[in-house]
Amino acid sequence: MSAVILVVDDEKNTREGLKEAIAALGYRALTAEDGRRAVEILGTEPVDIVLADLKMPGMDGLELLKKVQSLAPATVFIIMTAYGTVETAVAAMKQGAHDYLTKPVNLDQLELLIERTLKKKNLEAENIYLKEQLEKRFGFESLIGRSAPMERIYEMIRQIRNSTATVLISGESGTGKELVARAIHHQSPRSGRPFFPVHCASLAPTLLESELFGHEKGAFTGAVGQKKGRFELADGGTIFLDEVGEIPPGIQVKLLRVLESREFERVGGGRPIRVDVRVLAATNSDLEARIAEGSFREDFYYRLNVVRIHIPPLRDRREDIPLLTSYFIREFSEANGKEVSAITPRAIHLLQSYDWPGNVRELKNCVESMVVLTKSSALDIDDLPPQIRDAPSEAPVSRPSTLNLKSAEKDIIVQALRASGGNKSRAAERLGISRRTLYRKLDEYGIAPR
Numbered sequence: 001m002s003a004v005i006l007v008v009d010d011e012k013n014t015r016e017g018l019k020e021a022i023a024a025l026g027y028r029a030l031t032a033e034d035g036r037r038a039v040e041i042l043g044t045e046p047v048d049i050v051l052a053d054l055k056m057p058g059m060d061g062l063e064l065l066k067k068v069q070s071l072a073p074a075t076v077f078i079i080m081t082a083y084g085t086v087e088t089a090v091a092a093m094k095q096g097a098h099d100y101l102t103k104p105v106n107l108d109q110l111e112l113l114i115e116r117t118l119k120k121k122n123l124e125a126e127n128i129y130l131k132e133q134l135e136k137r138f139g140f141e142s143l144i145g146r147s148a149p150m151e152r153i154y155e156m157i158r159q160i161r162n163s164t165a166t167v168l169i170s171g172e173s174g175t176g177k178e179l180v181a182r183a184i185h186h187q188s189p190r191s192g193r194p195f196f197p198v199h200c201a202s203l204a205p206t207l208l209e210s211e212l213f214g215h216e217k218g219a220f221t222g223a224v225g226q227k228k229g230r231f232e233l234a235d236g237g238t239i240f241l242d243e244v245g246e247i248p249p250g251i252q253v254k255l256l257r258v259l260e261s262r263e264f265e266r267v268g269g270g271r272p273i274r275v276d277v278r279v280l281a282a283t284n285s286d287l288e289a290r291i292a293e294g295s296f297r298e299d300f301y302y303r304l305n306v307v308r309i310h311i312p313p314l315r316d317r318r319e320d321i322p323l324l325t326s327y328f329i330r331e332f333s334e335a336n337g338k339e340v341s342a343i344t345p346r347a348i349h350l351l352q353s354y355d356w357p358g359n360v361r362e363l364k365n366c367v368e369s370m371v372v373l374t375k376s377s378a379l380d381i382d383d384l385p386p387q388i389r390d391a392p393s394e395a396p397v398s399r400p401s402t403l404n405l406k407s408a409e410k411d412i413i414v415q416a417l418r419a420s421g422g423n424k425s426r427a428a429e430r431l432g433i434s435r436r437t438l439y440r441k442l443d444e445y446g447i448a449p450r
Helices: 012-024 035-042 061-071 083-094 107-138 148-160 177-187 205-213 249-261 287-293 298-304 318-336 345-353 359-373 405-419 424-431 435-445
Strands: 004-008 028-032 049-053 076-082 099-103 167-170 195-199 238-242 278-283 307-310
Touching: 004 012, 004 035, 012 028, 012 107, 028 035, 035 049, 035 061, 049 061, 049 107, 061 076, 061 083, 076 083, 076 107, 083 099, 099 107, 148 177, 148 307, 148 405, 167 177, 177 195, 177 238, 177 278, 195 205, 205 249, 249 298, 287 298, 318 345, 318 359, 318 405, 405 424, 405 435, 424 435
Parallel strands: 004 028, 004 049, 049 076, 076 099, 167 278, 167 307, 195 238, 238 278
Antiparallel strands: none
C-alpha cells in the first residue's frame, strides 16, 4: 500500500501543486487548507507524513506539530517555510519536526526527502517489530504454563535475574531448559548483550574446547588462523552450556577455572584472557550418579550448582497441556495459513492422559502435525496420532468444557499479569503489545488485574 502524505497550506495553488507532484511520485496525497481541517483528517485515517506550512492563519505549523505528536505520534512532520524564517523551522525541528523545506518547494528535493523519510520510518517500524518478536520469543511468554511448578519457576527467575550466580537447570529432554536459560538472560541486566548457547553433547572434545575457548593459529591441524571462542564472544553477556553431563573431564577442569577466576587461554595460547560472562548450564543427566562413577568432577558440579532450577516433566503438570496446545495451534495455524481455531474437549482429555516421554517438544511436534493434516477448523480425536488416540486413559486430568484460542489468549494475559505482579506496563511489555491493547483485552475478557 502506498504511503499517505497530507499537505497543509492555506494557499490553494501551493496545496494543489504539491498534491499533483506527490501523486506523480506514486503516493496518495491529501490536502487541508488549515490546521483544524488537518486535525480532522488525522482523526479519521492514518497518515505517514504531514507536510505543513509554518505560517497559517488560526493554527500555525508549530501548533499543528503539537497536535500531530499527540494524535498520531508515528506520523512524520515536515515544515515548509520561506527563506526568511529558516530559524523558526530549525526551532520546530528541536520541538520534534523531522525536517523542513523552503518555499517555493524544489520538487527534486521534495522527492528525495520523502524517499529518505519513508525509508527511515519503515526501518524504525521493522526494528520495533523485530524487538517485539524477540520479546515474544525470549521473554516469559516463551514459557507457557500456569501450573504451580511453572509459577515457582517464574518466581525463581525473577529472584535471580539481577544476580551473576551460575545456574544449573535440570530436567528431562524436551522440557524447555534452553527457554528457561533465555528467559533468565532476557530478564537480566545483560539482556542487551550476547547470549551464546553451546550444545556440548554434539561436539567432539577437541572441537568443544576450541568452540568454548578459541584457538591460536597453528594450534592443531586445520587451525589456519586465530579464532575467538564463545566465552570471549559472550563477554558482558551470558553463555549457556547445554548437556554439561557430556563434557569430558579435561575440559571440566578448564571450565572450573573460568567459573572461579573468569580467566582462560585459547587453545595453543599462553596469554590469560579475562571475561565477564554469566554461566547458565543444563543437564538431563543425574550428575550425582556421574560423580559417583567418576565421569564428572565433584568440584565442577558444586561450582555449577549455585542455583538449581528443576523443570518438571509434562506428565507432572498436565494442567498446562490445554494452554500449551492452544498456543501451538495458533502458532502453527498462522505459520501454515490454516484456520484451525479450537480443539474439542475429548481430544484435550486424551492429550492430558498421554505421558509425553518427549515432553513439551513432543507435544509441539504433535500439534504441528495435527494442524497441518486436519481438514477441519477444530481438532478432534481423529486428528490425534495413533499412539495417543489408542493410549490407556487412566491419568487424573481436568476436562475443560471448551477450549479455543480466545480462552488461551485470556489465560496468557492472566499469566503475564501474575508474572508482573499486576503491573500492567510490565505485563504489556512481556506480551509484546501496547498498554492500550492490553486495556482493551482486559475489558474484553473481564479481567481485573489484581
